[in-house]
Amino acid sequence: MPKPEPTELSRPYWDALREGHLVFQRCSCGNAWLPARRHCPHCLKPEPRWERSSGKATLVSWVVYHTAYHPAFESRLPYNVALVQLAEGPRLLTNIVDANEALVADAPVELQIEWEGDTALARFRLAHVTV
Template identity: 85%
Template sequence: MEMPKPEPTDLTRPYWDALHEGHLVFQRCSCGNAWLPARTHCPDCLKPEPRWERASGRGRIVSWVVYHTAYHPAFADKLPYNVTLVQLAEGPRLLTNIVDPNEALAADAPVVLKIEWEGDTALARFRLDHIPA
């Protein structure tokens, strides 16, 4: 079964285009607040027109869960898989997957971006920083 695909909009297209080009971007307001996912206004001060910034690709694990049940048939062959909250070095948090074994996950572990492809869709996943690529 085919994986569910994101449906980019005018608002989210810069994010998906950047991943396709090999890097991760996030939004930042002139007030300094940074976030993901994309929004039309800053979630802190409500100013419109945030700018996109390129992320370093580095971050830390905040939390994670390991799924042992597939709630969509397309995920059945990926079991068990993790869904991990990563805080980017620049501040935003992103729900993602860590590509290393689930047993290696640890709170505050450093991670680095590893873009992976599902068909023609580039996804922001991460690997533990101390494990070679």
Template identity: 40%
Template sequence: MTGGGDGYLKPLPMVTHEDREFWAAAREHRFVLPQCQACGHVWFPPYASCPACLSFDRGWTQASGRGTVWGFTIMRQPYIPSFEPELPYNVVLVELEEGPMVYSNLIDIDNDAIACGLPVEAVFEDATDEITLIKFRPV
């Protein structure tokens, strides 16, 4: 992860060969997940091969963007200096309708109102011209 241009100071993902299509779709405000063309398994994060059957025949499927909060924590210490102005902030683990789990942040909600089982939907944050982050908000 590295800070980006465009004045964005927080860490950003480093795009790799395995996840390039994921980040390209996010820039278009689309949420896609890798899907095995051999067995149909859907997973995240994007690896080159299917974690279920090990096939390298990977495609991409449009995700619903819906899920539920499976777990969360509230960050109160400035472990990463660029996040200090946002303290306290949340980190959530969202179980997507398609099955995979994704770490992100929950927006448009007080941290005290976050609970496991809360239904959420994906939203897109254009961090830089190259990177769009996927976050979630309550439904």
């Protein structure tokens, strides 16, 4: 499986996942984002701070792959790649661990950290909402 290559800039993100939580960056102007950047993409101020996410998000969109465009993904077919919006604002490309047939737009999802070898990855599962 291809592995992410953490950099000095992205290391806090990967370290947080290893510790069991998800972090994102926020600027003093209030803008929040992922992936890591040195400057705010909204106002260009330097030195954003890292903030811990609640792990709650909403499923924005997804695609289900039935063809593996890399040999490492053949055993996972069919698999999804999803866009979720964290409750705190940033959007993240990820996977939803539930059955592809269960995915619906605007579904509430929650963080589920999964390990691929020695790498922790931010994945999400459908939240069980009680009314």
